[in-house]
């Protein structure tokens with residue numbers, strides 16, 4: 001009630017502003033091409049954005065006042081017509097501002113009736129609480145013809161009325177002029193019901209002539225198929241009221257390089273909104289590879305989202321290496337291996353023994369006690385005939401595992417001195433080993449002094465020209 005005098009003063013300036021606003025809001029062409037984007041209410045579509053709703057030939061722009069709530073805080077989207085297409089007067093004759101029969105009521109009713117069904121069906125009625133005029137509200141018609149306190153549409157912006165007065169361009173609603181509480185209520189002659197932010201209704205004095213525009217609450221899906229663009233610096237969402245849900249195309253699948261992952265994507269053909277799903281991939285062996293034929297693994301991608309179909313991919317596995325290749329890897333008797341410059345021959349793969357076939361070409365050569373072939377340790381137990389032939393070796397040290405010196409082992413070589421570290425030589429295993437050689441001395445160098453003496457004594461018994469094939473000095 002206290003606002004009555006203050007608001008009376010607004011009259012003159014309001015009238016002028018209406019025409020200015022109308023002129024300014026001539027629709028400009030779209031500044032940018034459509035972006036590919038979907039609108040999620042509250043996240044993408046925000047307060048102050050424009051929602052351009054279409055349905056067939058019908059098209060209207062609305063300012064989004066609250067994307068996720070109605071003006072009284074319930075679920076919905078609060079919108080208001082963007083722009084003033086008409087002057088709405090409550091009482092052109094200045095006698096009454098009653099809702100019933102007013103041009104405001106007529107305008108709003110017609111506006112509501114012209115909404116396409118797809119839009120009209122989404123308009124939410126908001127229950128308001130009449131705190132000041134009691135049951136008088138129920139005497140007045142709602143837009144949809146009912147007589148209840150659940151008003152469906154068309155709140156008229158009180159704040160905009162204020163904005164007209166001050167010349168400010170405020171797009172969000174504050175209080176919403178609704179309608180007069182009663183047609184013949186003298187006490188409320190100059191008053192109109194105002195719906196406050198919390199939904200309560202108060203009676204305020206207003207001018208007989210005011211500009212307003214329809215505002216209402218829409219029930220929209222939270223994820224709207226809308227295409228984003230910009231107009232005069234304002235975000236505009238273009239949506240088809242008949243197809244507010246997305247129109248998804250066929251799913252596209254992409255396998256990872258190693259086939260262990262598969263991603264499915266479905267994309268809205270209108271706004272580009274994409275749903276991306278990662279599948280769980282299972283691998284089964286359809287056919288094991290053999291030496292002759294390739295094998296086959298089957299990769300099956302299963303998606304949690306039923307909009308994606310299970311994907312299957314067959315991957316060929318190369319056939320196994322041939323048997324001959326496999327065999328060559330096996331260590332067999334007689335096989336030769338070059339290790340650290342010397343050539344060895346396998347004597348027994350089972351006993352893991354080798355002989356030295358050709359020694360490395362160095363002046364002083366030591367026969368190792370063992371060598372490694374494919375990671376396995378083999379004892380060097382024998383020296384083959386002419387193992388040192390055509391080399392520069394003059395001195396040979398014979399390792400502790402050597403048991404056999406083949407006939408003519410030193411033939412054709414420059415070896416003059418041999419050192420024995422082995423205790424394993426026998427008369428029968430050294431026959432003619434020195435034949436055709438230049439060896440002059442053989443020195444026994446095994447274990448302790450006592451042991452060495454013992455072995456030397458034993459060797460002296462058969463290290464003779466008749467056995468060796470050449471006379472040498474043994475010491």
Ligand SMILES: [Zn+2]
Pocket residue numbers: 038224225226245246247268269270271272273
């Ligand atoms: Zn879409």
